[in-house]
Amino acid sequence: MNTLARNFSHTFRRFLTASVLNIIGLAIAFASFFVIMTQVDYDLNFNKGYKDYEKIFRAEFKGGEDRDWQTWLSRPFGEIIENSSPYVEAVSNAMIWNSGYDYEVNGHLFNETTQTGFGNFIKTFQPEMIAGSADALNQEGNILIPQSMAIRFFGSTDAVGKTIFEGKQADNKPLTIGGVYKDFPENTQLGNMLLKPLDKNENKDNWNNFNYICYVRLSDATQAESIEKIVSQKLLEMKPFTGGIELKEGTPFFRLTPLSEVHFSKIGNKSASSRTTVYLLICVSFLIVIIAAINFMNFSLAETPMRIKSINTQKVLGATTGSLRTSLIMESVLVSILAFALSLVLILALRDSGVEDLVSADLSLGKHVILLIATFGISVLIGILAGLYPSFYVTSFPPALVLKGSFGLSPKGRKLRTTLVCFQFFISFMLIIAIGIMYAQSRYIRTSEYGYDKDAIIVGETTKEVKQQMNAVVDELSRISGVEGVAFSQFVLSSSDTYMSWGISEGERTMNYEVMPVDYRYLDVMGIRLTEGRNFKSTDGSGFIFNEAARKKYPWLTLNQPPFQKSMAFPVIGFCENIKFTSFRNDNDERPMAFFSTKDLGWEGWENTVNVRVSAGTDKVEIIRSLQKAMEKFTPGHDFHFRFMDQVLDNAYRNELRFTKQILLFSLLAIVISIIGVFGLTMFESEYRRKEIGIRKIFGSTTGEILRMFNRRYLYILIGCFIVAAPFGWWIGQHWLEGFAERTPIRAWIFLTSFLLVTAITMITVTVQSWKNANENPANSIKTE
Template structure:
């Protein structure tokens, strides 16, 4: 061990720069591997934290061609499914519109995620109860909360029987804690939230309200086709009008049962869902980076070998065996690799609370991933062994008398080996840079495309309950702020979602299917949406539509001042097609309507969730946002109304895609950095072997510039060849990523050109810097004999 440490410290001091670069390259690779693998583990094990998750399914339904596959369905259909097979052990019917809600406990306000359903809907997911019973959900007014929430609310898990208030205590909407359960893992479909029951009479036998998701727990022997046929037959008996247009063949694909472990990768109901291919790409990238770093390690070890041959063979003369010397060199390489792993863990600890956590949805806490830590340690040892084996064999393979005459470094075999190693590094770098170029082009397209409304002039904020009850006063107060040109209210934020409320109206050849966005009469003017025919909304309007041009094109009978279809509401105008949803949808062909609720929806509840504020050009938007928040606090003191720019809203709509883009961008840059470290080592290797050749060339008149061109010329040819091979792979990665978008940016030639120029420029600069000293060296020093 003493000999090992002495040799390591001596080598580290003698080749300080190379050793530092070598260790840092490995450390970066190990840190990147750990970060990527936390995301891969998060995705591949999503929804696998439930008990017997293999027996849990999400039900999907195909009501018609306009809707396609969807997850929301009416309550009676869910109940038909639950009663359709003896192999179903439990069914969960949950509200698909559940979200966050505010609660008051002991005078403190909390905002928590909630989920509501009928009866004991948690039988399907079977949380581990710490206190109380899941059966508490059978009783109205009782709720289940997770351990973490109990600690936030009461500072203890002893919470059964204690009370919380929905909204404010003054509202007197009292709830009683009926049970405390162990938190579900973060990577779960049904998260750790507050569960509360819906009233048993809600939408019972109502086939019109498609607002529920259905989950099943089976005994493992369910026949999906048999259940599908059974449910379809029962529907023919109960609601024949729902199935009259469907043949028996179509009925066989009416329902689909997706294993809960596959839901995370299903685009049904969530077009921004993760992709297995994307996860596997990340997995490949993590190993590619480690392989690139391992190649660097081998190149560095090879580069140091000719300068250590004399010392090694002196030890052989003094009696050391080739086996002991090789073992020492391999252990030295393993030690370097383990040191690099330790430094990588320090990197992660130092950067854990920085923006690095935003790159992944999984926790970067080292203690949360013991198996991954052990695997990374194993990989580091393996890399050390592989990187040290060949150089140790080479350094001890020839007789001591010929130690300083070895020419493997200049032999065709040695040159071919090093060329193949560096080619692989360039291949990885080009592939990733091209892919990120395609992703960047699409991201830029999303931000700069014409949305059909003045998104750059709009700031949006959330409304509180108190503000909703005083919306006209809110509009009046906000309109007085300097720089505010208009205020309007809406149920949702425009361009923030893949799906909105969908309505089906009419029947037979006059049936229409469209998305609905409830707004107030000021909305189109504030957003800058142009009416193409008819009129804009006006004060006093209620139960009226303004459709987009796509609706008129699909349903040509629609006309201004006419009912949209038989028995529906009138149309007062048509507007231009706008980008109201995300680029995952083709909004140019999707019918949608802005709608003002009237007397027919008096009992609908409050829909004014969003306040939309138009800011005049040249105004300091940050200052206006502060003024908006301050003004809104007059209606709900201390409440955060979360005012934000539309660009932030749009970015949040593509958070999965943008996170993957940032991941590939960062790791592409790291791959380039690691590759350049490898080029540095390879150039050092060659310049050391060719010092005498370079000296002779200079004696015969070669200039420093010609020597540098000689080094760079070879790398230029290598780069061109690697680029040709890597370009199709980079194109494929980018093309796959674009499959999630209905509207795509074109893949331009400049992406490939810039990728080639970027990697080439960095490589040639690295080669030039490393070769400069050797090229300028006095020939007398390089050609003298021992």
């Protein structure tokens, strides 16, 4: 052990720069591996925190050949599933997903995500109850809350029987806590929400109100296919749907998707995570570790010629070959373990930085014990592998011949190190090209024409009080300097892949289109241009303004005439240009939609969003502060979450943007680690070739020619690696772009930029490192062996 410590200390001091760079490179790689794999673990184990998760399924429906699969079902549809087979243990019959609701608890106002459904709909997921019973949901006025919410409300989980109030206490809508359930893991479908029952009579026999998401628990997961057939046959016999829904025998229209697959399903959520993305992250994590391991091996190989004499001297003095090899391998393992320890420090530092936002998982070390052990095992393995070959090579010479030759300059040695460096550059080029394609698509999303003035729009949430005083709200906000217009809508444009879909059928005519309920001010405030007809007026009743895609698909649409005479007898007031109302995952120019005035329908509470148009040059921070202050006059203390449209887009593409940022960060780290390797190798190579450099200078070579000699070799390596890596980078980027219906073309500048970036960094590194020996006095170089 003393010999190991002495050799390690001597080697570390002698090759200080290389050793430090080696440890830093490995530490970055181990930290990157840990961070990436927390995201991988989060995704691959999503929804696996439920009891017998493999027995839970989500019901999905397809209402016709020209329609997409959807997750929304009607209430009696769920009841058909529930009664279809004795293998059906429970059905979430059914759930409707809601956003935040205000609740008053002991004089304090909380905004909590809420989920409602019929009866004991939580039975499907079987949470662990800490207090009370899940059956409490069968009683009207009872709710369930998670453990964390109980502590937030009351400071403890002793909450059963206590009362909270929906909205404010003055609204007199008391709710009794019937049970407290243990928090589900973060990576679960249900989440930790306040759960309450819906009215038992809501949509009881309404087959055509697709408002609910249905989850099914089976006693035997292998019976899912037979239940699909039973439910499908019952629906074919009943034919309960209208609105243009056509069910055909032999054409699949109902299926059960395993809960473990829901996280990766694009049905109802085109921004869902992708298994391909997860597998790519796994590859990136291991590639970064491999790059660092290559650096480590290169350093070990490069040190070998300079250690042969000292190692073989120990053999002459009596040390056995086995003990020397073991000592050298242990040195390598020790360096790797030190790098692992440093990586833990880096991970702890990342917890309070913006890097933590790049992953969905918690980066706490204590929550990933198995991953920590695995990372430590990888560090030990890398140490063994990096030290194995050099230890056998350096001890393979007869001591008497130890000074003959140099592996560092031999063809075999240079070829091996060149191969390892080529692999590093290959990975760097591949990742940079892929990130360039992703960046181009992100820029395309931000800079494209949306058909409305998105850069001038601020959106915010509303409350019950705001909805009851819309005209007063408009007057109050219009008095703020910089505000040019205010309008209300149910949805935020460009924030989702789908909104409210209507299917209508009458005679031989069938229509399927998206509906955006808005007030009469909306199109003017948003800057949406009409192509024919007129805008809404305050005196209008209900009516439609369709986009041009709808007119193209349904040519019978006529101004001042309803689309259908019986089932939808509201007039078409006008037509507008096609706008980017959903995400770029859809082809918005081919997607029918309509803005709809709800006046004659008597709908209440649809005005979820307030849209504010501001003048150019307005201070964004100040205007949002003013809007928040003005809205608090109607609902004091409420956060209305005002944001510009660029924030809306960031949220709409959060998975893609997060993945892009992940790949960007780890691509840069891969380049940094590769450059560390180039720096170390150049340092060793210039040391090996000091005598050659001196002789060349004596024969007239200039410093520039010496530097070009070093750079030329790396330039050839870079060109070869780029040619091989470019197709792989293109494939990764092209595969990622397939998630978008509207996408940017892959341009040549992406490839050129990636080549110039990596080449410039490498050439600068080689030049800086070689400068000292290239400028050294030849007399000193020649005297040095």
